[in-house]
Amino acid sequence: MALKIVKGSIDRMFDKNLQDLVRGIRNHKDDEAKYISTCIDEIKQELKQDNIAVKANAVCKLTYLQMLGYDVSWAAFNIVEVMSSSKFTYKRIGYLAASQCFHESTDVIMLTTNQIRKDLSSPNQYDTGVALTGLSCFVTPDLARDLANDIMTLMSHTKPYIRKKAVLIMYKVFLKYPESLRPAFPRLKEKLEDPDPGVQSAAVNVICELARRNPKNYLSLAPLFFKLMTSSTNNWVLIKIIKLFGALTPLEPRLGKKLIEPLTNLIHSTSAMSLLYECVNTVIAVLISLSSGMPNHSASIQLCVQKLRILIEDSDQNLKYLGLLAMSKILKTHPKSVQSHKDLILQCLDDKDESIRLRALDLLYGMVSKKNLMEIVKKLMLHVDKAEGTTYRDELLTKIIDICSQSNYQYITNFEWYISILVELTRLEGTRHGHLIASQMLDVAIRVKAIRAFAVAQMATLLDNAHLLTGNTQRNGICEVLYAAAWICGEFSEHLENPVQTLEAMLRPKVATLPGHIQAVYVQNTAKLFATILKSQEGNSDSTTSEETTQLLIDRLPVFVQSANLEVQERASCILQLVKYIQKLQQKDVEVAEEVSALFAGELNPVAPKAQKKVPVPEGLDLDAWINEPPSESESEDEQPKAIFTKEEPKHARPRHTEVDEKELAKRREARKQEQANNPFYIKASPSSQKVYQDASGVEHIPVVQIDLSVPLKVPGLPMSDQYVKLEEERRQKERAEKKKKEKKKRKEKRSGRGKKHDSGPESEEDITPAHMVDIVTEEMPENALPSDEDDKDPNDPHKALDIDLDKPLADSEKLPVRAHRAAEALKSPVEDAEADNAGPQESRKKSGKEKKKDKDRDRKKSKEEKKKRKHKHEGKEEDLLGGDANEPVAQSEEPSEAAEPPASATAEEATTVAAAAAAAPTTPTAPSITAPVSEPDEPQDAEMEETKSSKHKKKKQKKEKEEKKKKKKHHHHHHRHSDGGVEESVQNGTVEEDEPLPPMSNYCLLAENAYIKMVCDIQGNLQDGSQVVVSVIFENKCSSFLKSMEFNVLDSLNSKLQRPEGSGPHDGLTVPFQLPPGVSNEARFVFTVQSIVMPQKLKGTLTFIVKNEDSSTHEKLDFKLHFTCTSYLITTPCYSDAFAKLLESGDLKSSSIRLEGINMPFHHLLARICFHHHFSVVERIDSCASMYSRSIQGHHVCLLVKTSGQTVSIDAKCDEPTLLGNVLDEIKQTFSLC
Amino acid sequence: MIKAILIFNNHGKPRLSKFYEHYNEDTEQQIIRETFHLVSKRDENVCNFLEGGMLIGGSDYKLIYRHYATLYFVFCVDSSESELGILDLIQVFVETLDKCFENVCELDLIFHVDKVHNILAEMVMGGMVLETNMNEIITQVDAQNKMEKAEAGIAGAPARAVSAVKNMNLPEMPRNINIGDISIKVPNLPSFK
Secondary structure: OHHHHHHHHHHHHHOOOHHHHHHHHHHOOOOHHHHHHHHHHHHHHHHHOOOHHHHHHHHHHHHHHHHOOOOOHHHHHHHHHHHOOOOHHHHHHHHHHHHHHOOOOOHHHHHOHHHHHHHHOOOOHHHHHHHHHHHHHHOOHHHHHHHHHHHHHHOOOOOHHHHHHHHHHHHHHHHHOHHHHHHHHHHHHHHOOOOOHHHHHHHHHHHHHHHHHOHHHHHHHHHHHHHHHHHOOOHHHHHHHHHHHHHHHHHOHHHHHHHHHHHHHHHHHOOOHHHHHHHHHHHHHHHHHOOOOOOOHHHHHHHHHHHHHHHHHOOOHHHHHHHHHHHHHHHHHOHHHHHOOHHHHHHHOOOOOHHHHHHHHHHHHHHOOOOOHHHHHHHHHHHHHHOOOHHHHHHHHHHHHHHHHHHHHOOOOOHHHHHHHHHHHOOOOOOOOHHHHHHHHHHHHHHEHHHHHHHHHHHHHHHHOHHHHHOOHHHHHHHHHHHHHHHHHHHOHHHOOOHHHHHHHHOOHHHHHOOHHHHHHHHHHHHHHHHHHHHHHOOOOOOHHHHHHHHHHHHHHHHHHOOOOHHHHHHHHHHHHHHHHHHHHHHOOOOOHHHHHHOOOOOOOOEOOOHHHHOOOOOOOOOOOOOOOOOOOOOHHHHHHHHHHHHHHHHHHHHHHHHHHHHHHHHHHHHHHHHHHHOHHHHHOOHHHHHHHHHHHHHHOOOOOOOOOOOOOOOOOOOOHHHHHHHHHHHHHHHHHHHHHOOHHHHHHHHHHOOHHHHHOOHHHHOOOOOOOOOEOOOEOOOOOOOOOHHHOOOOOHHHHHOOOOOOOOOHHHOOOOOHHHHHOOOOOHHHHHHHOOOOOOOOOOOOOHHHHHHHHHHHHHHHHHHHHHHHHHHHHHHHHHOHHHOOOOOOOOOHHHHHOOOOOOOHHHHHOHHHHHHHHHHOOOOHHHOOOOOOOOHHHHHHHHHHHHHHOHHHHHHHHHHHHHHHHHHHHOOOOOOOHHHHHHHHOOOOOOOOOOOOOOOOEEEEEOOOEEEEEEEEEOOOOOOEEEEEEEEEEOOOOEEEEEEEEEOOOOOEEEOOOOOOOOOOOEEOOOOEOOOOEEEEEEEEEEOOOOOOEEEEEEEEEEEEOOOOEEEEEEEEEEEEOOHHHEEOOOOOHHHHHHHHHOOOOEEEEEEEOOOOOOHHHHHHHHHHHHOOEEEEEEOOEEEEEEEEOOOOEEEEEEEEEOOEEEEEEEEOOHHHHHHHHHHHHHHHHHO | OEEEEEEEEOOOOEEEEEEOOOOOHHHHHHHHHHHHHHHHOOOOOOOOEEEOOOOOOOOOOEEEEEEEOOEEEEEEEOOOOOHHHHHHHHHHHHHHHHHHHOOOEHHHHHHOHHHHHHHHHHHEEOOEEOOOOHHHHHHHHHHHHHHHHHHHOOOHHHHHHHHHHHHHOOOOOOOOOEOOOOOOOOOOOOOOO
16 A cells, blocks of 8 residues: 555656646647646546546646646546545646636536535635635535525634635525525625724625625615724725725715715825725716705815826826726716816827827716817817727717717717718728718718718718729728718618719729729619609600600619629519519600609608617517417427527518508608798898808719829818818808897797707807707607617626615525535524524435426425414514514624714715714704604524424424513513614624613713713724724714804823824814804714723813803813723624633633622623623523623634622623723723712 | 636747636637737726726626736626725736746746646636735745645656756747736835735
């Protein structure tokens, strides 16, 4: 045996390892592929051996080859083998290979479930870590379902290294198995306050990722995040949270209002650019959501724009880029504040960095107005000429078109100008966007009636010069334009100056080299032109022109009849036959023009892209019902013709539609003519533009010599768009002058004549009247189409499945599947325990048995649900008896500090008015009326858990019933809402079953008070930093005057110091960041650094403030003493019994004990008080004995064993720091001596 | 979310590829090639962000990259990541490599891609940032390497000896192709940890 091992390892020495492989590949540069294929053969041999080391080595090499692009999926099974090795070295190799090449359709993945589960529960944290890392890359729905519960258990692992990995991977699990989200969410939420910053950051990461997709479900977490934002110092976490708020604010504007202040503070204070940038971004999001501006927000916008300008002006290209990016967000709602920086942005267009130029272009898009459109586009055209590299030029081109066509051509005042811009764009070499220009030409020509004559003239010139566009093969993309040109010339041929010439141009032999679909349009439109020519010649006695034209067609069309393109061929032969027939008739001197033009009569209207979708389904039509009985399944061949039939249906629909509208169209046309006739503006149709017409047509007469040049040429005969800029200027000036002369009456008339659309523009914009009647024909929609915007949602989005209401109580059926035998194990965590009874026979996962199992599952669920319903009924009754909200038997584990805040309730209002609510709650701690009808969303869920738990054991059930009876008797006592952290804490560990009311408690204690102001404060350790303590002070204005300029100052001691902003002296006070109107209270937080935490501390301090009356203002001050108890250095940290036992066994702890006499309260009240006031959590409770745990901010463990007998309570305590322990015990004693 | 992490050299040769979403091998190679084309034609003094376009994921995604001497480090991320944050993460990654390999150079990455993967796994998991603190990352990586060494034990000794011998006649293994000036920091990012 030993020999075998030695032999194996010697063999292995001479095997090729990864380094050898890499070296080999580098040495075989010429025949790499061949070398690798021999290596793969070797690897195949190695994989056949028994020795796991050899296999692992082979798999390691495969991972490298995978990176080079070789498919290694054939070795998937060997990878699983290596994964299951007991040695960490090999396991890691296996998991790495799996993470690189496994995916959902890898079938061996189903073999890994048990192996992964074993690794997850391995005592070695790195085995677990490696398994988690691997799993995160190849988790499948099956794996997610089977392992969700194991991973959830790991979220409470003692090692933060595992916790953070487990938390992160939950996101992947949620994606693959959305049902796990609700059961796992409470624990995930808990991890937001994990003592380890890494775990906390992971939890924030996951929740942000979830909330980004479905923000509305996470609104209730806003208070928690708000707290984290104000307390965290980790920039990663802050950035994530701030980004999250950016996603939440659009849903809840009130949240935005709360955010502005802390965010602006951060903007002013932070030195990290990344954080600053995200703050600006979120402030922008807030401002967008608040767009109906409050007055002081203009300041915030100014601040943002200012900061962004600094970024853009920075020499660092990254910051410049991001500045522009954020600027474009502001632009959407506050265009004015950005427009003033036009200079800067135009400057960025010249930047050498393409990313930055593209960003600047984006910005320009939003900055255009009627006034500056021509100017901006002119600048862009200059850039088009200069631009090197087609991508950027293409981008410029699309941007120009986007800018001009945005919101229904809103900013275009002169369409002649726009057409000439489009024509100029056709001169671009090698652009991909020919079709874009073409569709713009078509769109404008169809929808802007007044422009048609001009457009047709331009298009005719284009057709005439088609050789310039097609001459170079490189410019192929642009020939799409000819498609539009041909169509426009054909469709609106009545506007053509010289149709015969155009017809001639369209029938040139060179046309046959164009792409098929363009030829088809050419052929079809020659027919239209032909019809027009015939019609125009009809009255003429001299019929030579029409006959010549007919002959021309007959001569030239055969080229197209021979086309390889079916469409062209078909159309050409149709039309050729038609023309031949017409020729016959012409020879008999029959007048045919009328009939030929009837072929193309009627106007085509643009149809909205969504029109087809919006045709409402008529009543009584069920599209899912069978028209005929479905054929028997055996005739599978029948399906194909059916598919064709359904595809055809939309085609049928269209002609029907136009028929119906024919009459109405005529009517509409009539009405429009009427309108134009009555419109003084339309009749005048700017004299300046007529000049251009003459120019254009004048040039057309000049014969053009056809030279095929590859150099871009200016297309002769086409007006330059630049002319228009000047003309437009003149026109506007003239108009302005005219306007002054005109009487008001006329102006009124004019206004009423113009479209409604223009009313929304600002005054100065309105003064610019379009040169043409901008008669934009609206796109057609089917009658009674439903105005819905739900077309854009992608049904395949995986995140859609995660759109789950998290506030709803958890139902039994939702709990995660757990392996059956787990249920018998010792109680580790309450959730797991509660879920255990839901365990099913998930283990037996044979492929054939799957279907059956599903059925079973369903049955089980059904019966569970029924049970649940019964249970609910029962509960309902009880609640009625107890008076609705007063009955809150149990609560979720939450930090006691949270209890001070009203829990995130169902109503969004309460959820978001964080600070105000937090401030309001503690100021009235004695008033029971504070218990507004709030219901903790998680509570019912826990109630259910409790119940399921108790129903598990019959004994307990009986007990419970007894208790319920008791409860009914006592129900009149239940008039307090007891949301105290203590109760919640203890219940978390499943120990308290009594439901007796607790008096309301608050940790806020009076700090100082005088006639003007009252200060109460609460001191909490900082989770992130072992040397920081956060003091939350609530200032309440007690007088009827306004309090302002409050300054908070303390005398620092050697041990404790108030954290002041950088640059201020050690004795400067901190300004309280708010003012207090009469009767208002608000909370501020101050951070202190402490060095030693074993002794309590007292700090003297002063609050100075100005009391402002209507007539006078006085300076006042108030002294106070801040008392840092040792308790305030403790942080509630949950601890499970197993970990607790280990801790006690370790023997590092010193013990101490106290006795309390004359305690006259129920035991669970006592525990609740310790939990609440001293930040402990209950680990375990047995009858009148309980173990409790807490941790200091510097990591000291404090363990308590509390026993009670009669009126004496004895507390045995252990801690690794005796002084701290002594002080804590003293403080506990004091707490109880007070009551 | 991070969608992919790629490292390739000035000639487009992949040195590490980590995709957090499945693509088949051909697509992966194509993505690497196209990313290289996009990134390599950019000047040194331009910004480090590129809109990836249709390459991976579409308009929501960005390429964020850094160029160190002979190597490009490219992260493909979506809009939930902070651009400057990722730039800093790349810096942390490279500095960590530098610590773990002691003056890292391209050859280290060529011959020890598995180790690079292991280091990366401590920073980014399943497309989400796991840890940004360099010391923490190094501690975990070292602990795992120690375990590996312990497992190899005596049996591993001959194998190590052989590989040492193999490396001896390696004149072509220069140590001076340094990843270069790692201390280039993004300006204005000092307090980012």
